[in-house]
Amino acid sequence: MKSPASEGGLTFSTRSEDSGFPYILFFCVFGSLLAHAGTFFLFQVVYPQRVTIPQPAPHVSLLTPSSPENIALLRWIEAEDPALIANDNPVAPPGLAQVRYRPSFTTPRTEPLGAPEEKTSAVRFPPAVDHLLPTPISLAPGPLPASVQVSVTTVSFTDGLGTRSLVKTPALNPAYRSTAPAEPTTLLIGVDSQGAVRFALTQHSSGDPSLDEVALAHLHNVTFAAAEAPMAWGFATFTWGADAYASVPTAP
DSSP states (O other), rough: OOOOOOOOSSOOOOOOOOOOOOOHHHHHHHHHHHHHHHHHHHIIIISOOOOOOOOOOOOOOOOOOOOOEEEEEEEHHTTOHHHHHHOOOOOTTTSSSSSSOOOOSSSSOOOOOOOOOOOOOOOOOOOOOOOOOSSOOOOSOOOOOTSSOOOOOOEEEEETSSSSOEEEEEOOOOOOOBBSSSOOOEEEEEEEEEEBEEEEEEOOOOOOOOHHHHHHHHHHHHOOOOOOOOOOOEEEEEEOOGGBOOOOOOOO
């Protein structure tokens, strides 16, 4: 058997009406108001407001032929119009597709080189030298015959002076004689309208500075024919012959 329910208090106890003022609820509401007021003051007063610059109103300018400046600008725009050259209609040459390809190597440009020509003249060997003797030994049997001509120094002019005639050409008698083999001396010379040599620049030396000085001195004594050009340039080449070398005595 179940025992009868006791007639005690309720399951959840409630305060009576004369319990007093609810201070806890009052302080919670008051604290919430203070928190909201502080937040409003922090974000609205302390922090600066965002300043936004409004976009400028659209502005439209029209180029009308109302002033000389606009007229000049419109003419320049019309002259630089890319549409005038954009529609290019090239004309294909007639018969282009029928042209047969011809490689460049089918036509020989230069002839092949053959065998070098054999020299028919006799090879002259230098004389033997005996270091025990004071003079070199000459293998020549005697003096050269009178029919053999000794080479002399020659002067040739090329480029702008090759076809210009000479008015004064003194004989070249080198006062200096070289004892060592010398190469041809090449000089760049400038001749004025009267035919006198005004400039002489050495382009290729003979290897002997004294022979180069002989060539420079000889050119200042050469006179060309007068011409209309104020200055003509060319090359003068001195090919030194036997008269530019000192004679070497030979042993009997």
